[in-house]
Amino acid sequence: MLGVPDFPVSPMDCALYLLYLLESSKSTSAINCAFYAFKWPHQIAGVDSPTLHPTIIAVEEGALRLVSQPASQRKEPLEVFQLKQLSEKTDFDNLLQLRSLVMFILAFSGFFRSSELCLICSRHVQFSLDLVTIAIEKAKHIN
DSSP, rough: OOSOOSOOOOOOHHHHHHHHHHTTTTTTHHHHHHHHHHHHHHHHTTOOGGGGGGGHHHHHHHHHHHHHHHOOOOOOEEEEEEEEHHHHHOOOOOOHHHHHHHHHHHHHHTTTTTTHHTTTOOOEEEESSSEEEEESSSSSOOO
């Protein structure tokens, strides 16, 4: 024993353990189990539980919120070499393949999302001498 009392548990020790569980298990049940493992013995013993401390409540709520978020389904962006490979394999006599290649290149070069790409009509496209302008009527705005 290092001179640190085992019971009652300090809010700091409780918070550190909950954060450790967040990093190591990433499990809602592990965080809930630990939270109530701190709470119930203190209640039974008639002493203040560290789980009543505002910091512990915030740590528990934040940890549960973090572990309950779905894993990111983010896809990696296309790279130039992939577009080059695709263009080399495209049969330019096949209109379906040609259309797909043009859509990939257009999305890549115009930074379009697939939903924006699907909304492009011929009236949105204007050709100038040295550039092409595409007007998107409805786009996702990032704040």
